[in-house]
Amino acid sequence: MRATVGIIGGGPAGLLLARLLHRAGVDCVVLESRARQYVERRQRAGMLEQGTVDALREAGAADRLDTEGLVHHGIELRFDRERHHLDFPVLTGGRTVTIYAQTEIVKDLVALQLADGPPLLFEAAALAVEKPLSGSPVVRFLHEGREQTLSCDWVVGCDGSHGVARDAFPAAAGRTYTHDYPYSWLGVLAEVPPSCEELIYARHERGFALHSMRSPRISRLYLQVPNGTRLLEWPDDRIWDELAARFAVDADWTLRPGPIISKSVTPMRSLVHEPMRHGRLLLAGDAAHIVPPTGAKGLNLAVSDVRLLGGAFAELRATGSTRLLDGYSDLCLRRVWQATRFSDDMTRMLHAQPDGDAFDHRMQLARLRRITASRHAAAELAANYTGLPLPL
Ligand code: FAD
Ligand code: DHB
Numbered sequence: 001m002r003a004t005v006g007i008i009g010g011g012p013a014g015l016l017l018a019r020l021l022h023r024a025g026v027d028c029v030v031l032e033s034r035a036r037q038y039v040e041r042r043q044r045a046g047m048l049e050q051g052t053v054d055a056l057r058e059a060g061a062a063d064r065l066d067t068e069g070l071v072h073h074g075i076e077l078r079f080d081r082e083r084h085h086l087d088f089p090v091l092t093g094g095r096t097v098t099i100y101a102q103t104e105i106v107k108d109l110v111a112l113q114l115a116d117g118p119p120l121l122f123e124a125a126a127l128a129v130e131k132p133l134s135g136s137p138v139v140r141f142l143h144e145g146r147e148q149t150l151s152c153d154w155v156v157g158c159d160g161s162h163g164v165a166r167d168a169f170p171a172a173a174g175r176t177y178t179h180d181y182p183y184s185w186l187g188v189l190a191e192v193p194p195s196c197e198e199l200i201y202a203r204h205e206r207g208f209a210l211h212s213m214r215s216p217r218i219s220r221l222y223l224q225v226p227n228g229t230r231l232l233e234w235p236d237d238r239i240w241d242e243l244a245a246r247f248a249v250d251a252d253w254t255l256r257p258g259p260i261i262s263k264s265v266t267p268m269r270s271l272v273h274e275p276m277r278h279g280r281l282l283l284a285g286d287a288a289h290i291v292p293p294t295g296a297k298g299l300n301l302a303v304s305d306v307r308l309l310g311g312a313f314a315e316l317r318a319t320g321s322t323r324l325l326d327g328y329s330d331l332c333l334r335r336v337w338q339a340t341r342f343s344d345d346m347t348r349m350l351h352a353q354p355d356g357d358a359f360d361h362r363m364q365l366a367r368l369r370r371i372t373a374s375r376h377a378a379a380e381l382a383a384n385y386t387g388l389p390l391p392l
Contacts, residue, residue, distance in 0.1 A: 013285030020310030049387030192258025
């Protein structure tokens, strides 16, 4: 099998890149290790920056997003039993965010690709990328019970945090920076209308809680839990009681419980691999970087990477120039480190430190008070949350 660009991974990064390349007239093949149903049901992110919405529109993949996406004008911070609203349009000169589930983005992109796009092979697991420094790298993959090869001009690893593309970088050709946080998130999807109009980020002595949503009928909620937490420790009643305790305020507000339809535990970590290119192998999305989810940057970073890559391959096809591909890694990494910093700041400000002392606790409150008291501090949070401009 042959393609100008071989894409490993059919998550949001790989699928959107395939769409952008298709529209630019660059042929590609996408290899996805999992089945279509699995990829379309995997519960993950849901908050889209304006730039992500724009990228999906430019790719012609936003018809349903434009009708079903929920535009949000701010978030609520809760601490010390108080609620504080941050008004994004006022703080940022008009920016908003949109709630639309990652599962739906994936469904929309898969449907487009299968209708008129380049080949998308499900249950096709890449085993290795070979000869990345040559003019024609090769992806070895397993499909329909036999090993096959995909010869390419370029390979893009969009295969997430456990993929194989990063393994093709020799140790001397890069460096991976990591940080593990001493807590995880228990995420639940519940068949109940959200108890809020905006997302709520709550800091509580018992730990962080986040109230998000997927639609006017489905709520998405997260609880900080210790690392190593097992789902059987958290029956549904315990989850609702804990959420209610962490969101409690002096004002008149109650959390509406309902049937929980999915539960998972995700460890919190930061990872950045530098550089994001080795010869003719490029990385995009979680394959290159992972951020802790507080602040919802993971999916948005993946989209911003492939937006740059789409432009770079379009320029290569139109002019023969690799100028944008040559600048890709440096340009992406500037944004990646800013998102990593913001996610880290939000994480540390809002989570209870397992070994934290009274001083740490007071520092968190002082940070939150500064944001709610100072327009400059609030505007800084809002600018990062709604998405920094590209390029930085
Ligand atoms: P992925 O979505 O991981 O896609 C990678 C794809 O590659 C997958 O489909 C995988 O099956 C495939 N693949 C892997 N290995 C191979 C191989 N060898 N061959 C072929 N295919 C392969 N972000 C937020 O902003 N908010 C959240 O609440 C949030 N929750 C998350 C929960 C979990 C459990 C995880 C893992 C991530 C979460 N994220 C969240 C992060 C966000 O979902 C990711 O940043 C986003 O999915 C990145 O997209 P991607 O396409 O780069 O990677
Ligand atoms: C969601 C997840 C996040 O990490 C976040 O900060 C906001 C929203 C979500 O899944 O809806």
